[in-house]
Amino acid sequence: MAQPILQTENLTFRYTTGEGVAPTVLDNLTLSVRPGEFVAVLGHNGSGKSTLAKHFNAILLPSGGKVYVDGLDTCGEEHLLDIRRRVGMVFQNPDNQIVANVVEEDVAFGPENLGVPSAEIRERVDAALEPYPDRWTHHIVIGSAEEIDGELLGWIREASEFSAQKR
Numbered sequence: 001m002a003q004p005i006l007q008t009e010n011l012t013f014r015y016t017t018g019e020g021v022a023p024t025v026l027d028n029l030t031l032s033v034r035p036g037e038f039v040a041v042l043g044h045n046g047s048g049k050s051t052l053a054k055h056f057n058a059i060l061l062p063s064g065g066k067v068y069v070d071g072l073d074t075c076g077e078e079h080l081l082d083i084r085r086r087v088g089m090v091f092q093n094p095d096n097q098i099v100a101n102v103v104e105e106d107v108a109f110g111p112e113n114l115g116v117p118s119a120e121i122r123e124r125v126d127a128a129l130e131p132y133p134d135r136w137t138h139h140i141v142i143g144s145a146e147e148i149d150g151e152l153l154g155w156i157r158e159a160s161e162f163s164a165q166k167r
Contacts, residue, residue, distance in 0.1 A: 004032040005070055006056055006087075012064035013051055025051050028065070057087040085114055103129060 013026040025048045033039050041049050054060040055067045058074040069086050072079040088110070104125050111121050 002034045002036075003071060004068070005035050006033040007031070007068040008052075008055070008065065009068075010065035011052075011055065011062050011067055013048075013055070013060065014063045015051075024063075026055075030065075053089065057084050057089055059089065
């Protein structure tokens, strides 16, 4: 049987507030996801779905227990880049994903962080944004942002494969 690509062992997490420690959001969670498996995480607002997802790319670190991505401990700072090459995060609201004022910079952000060569990034960004003459992020309407996100997701996947080939 294949080794898990995502794994938690007794994962516990508590958000810390100004008043001290908040209630436990994840409590002693153990799970494994192997390559090729499909998993749905369901629950009400505030049930911990996003908190769990943020543990898989080390945006959050456990209060207790362990999280592994392809065998790498997410608490190991030396593994952070490798973990984030394997697990990305796409936020529900496209506005929360904008990191720059100019669309080219915003679209290039992910591949740059995955180590895709600059010339290849420039070529792909130009091709992806050709239909959009006004390239200031605050001018892009929601429908266009979603189209760009869809195009971007496709080649982020390719960039991840490029990154995996470098390993």
